[in-house]
Amino acid sequence: MSKENNLKGWLYLLPAILFLGFFMVYPLVDVFVYSFEEGYNSASQTFFGVGLYNYSYVLHDPYFLQALKNTFILVIITVPLSTIIALLISVGLNSITAVKKLYQTVYFLPYVTNTLAVGLVFMILFKKTAYTDGLANLILAWFGKGPIDFIDGPYWAKMFVLCFYTVWVVMPFKVLILTSALASVNQDYYNAAKVDGTSSFRIFRKITLPMISPMIFYLVITGFIGAFKAYSDAVALFGTNLNAAEMNTIVGYVYDMLYGDSGGYPSYASAAAIILFAVVFTITLINLSISKKNVHY
């Protein structure tokens, strides 16, 4: 290992190190610094003291509590729901041969479309205006219900649309992962079970589920992390002023604190971001410990 080789290695790495240093490592340290600086002023870049005031402010802010509540409801509803639906779809998809490829392509479409743009379509489908009740209410009317304004109406209606849209958006990734996991299960297990005359439900429970359990678990973890960071889906449906719509999420709160009508408070934003990170980290640890007991590798 010559000196020249050392230099060359570092030279090839230099651009990456510079970019990561400026835009990841330094900010990572800095966000903790910000979160402890009390009364930070972005214009003069001064602060009064050091302490936990920012955390206490955020934890007592009704907007943050609303965002926390919304995010938890969203997570608790969409993660299990989307995982179960994705499992059903993937098992179905794996059992057919005709149009399989076509359906796989169709199911993947939401992944490559702009969340903000398609969110507008959902908004229109669910919105009730003076001119029209919208499509969702037309369907409700067939069952003799409604009309409900899903976009500016009651809280649960708005939450329903947000959950519905979130499931629609996250489904492609889950279906893709589960179909490839199902396709890679060794056929010998199934053949052996068939010789023994095992019922198909039992095959699913005793062979399929254990074999793909690592992938299901992977989806649950990434699903939790993704759902906790929900933000642009809500903006697409309810507009940028999420606090007014009572539909803000934790990430939305962070950005609102940083910038926008209520912005200019990087310290509060940092404290909220670190609280979010702590929540996600804890949940992931819990997930990992549960998986140790239930996942078969």
Added chain:
Amino acid sequence: MSNDFDRIERASRARKTTVRTITYILLTFWAVMVLFPYYWMLLTSIKSYSAYNAEYVPTFFTLTPTLQNYVSAFSEVPLARYFLNSIVFTVITTALMMAVIVPAAFAFARLEFKGKNLVFSLFLALMMIPNELVIITNFQTITNWGLRNSFAGLILPSVTSVFYIYLLRENFAQIPDELYNAAKVDGTTDFKYLTRVMMPICKPTIITIVILKVIECWNSYVWPRLVTDDPAYFLVSNGIQEIRENGFGRENIPAMMAAVVVISVPLIVLFLIFRNKVMAGVSRGGIKG
């Protein structure tokens, strides 16, 4: 005896058919759920303004399609500018990222130097850092550098991706040592070896990374929203949000839908062309869900 056998056989076949039918119905139902919003946006975008607003009960088809909304989308709001901005942003960010990650992946996979393993572990640790934690300081940095409302401000923090360095390094490392040694004997420089041998061999992975990055850039919303408030620098995501809140006026939904179609089409076309590469890439390195 044989009758019993036939009966059991028939019953089992009937059950299989039922299961199959239900499967197809459910799968088709979900396919409709996925496709319906696309159908609705296309349909609404070709309805005329007056026809759309006259429908108290929405209709599922139109007999008088019009392209007027597309004309409005390009003339009444700066959709073309948003579109162009997004293209510039996507192309430069992706190109810069490749220029950064290819040498880094090469250094990790092929070169020997002091501290390599340590730096590599640090890089891997960075993969776990969520964007939300670093975006706050990045916003302050870009503001302090006076780069708000500029392409530099949009692009610089979006360039790096540790995950793609990792993905590419794994691929580079699979190329046998013999090839490298033979090239060394022939007097090929490292740089030439990288561009003439390694990159062509790893072309599939490189294309996958490019496609994933393009999708990410085209759909990025949070960072552009933070650093730009001048519509001259809006990307399509902010643009569509701006159109929604201040564009055609709240009622001109058909024109809004035309803009949505224009924004959605490029990625859908890209996906349909590179279907297998996109799906393989996402299942290896997808980050949404």
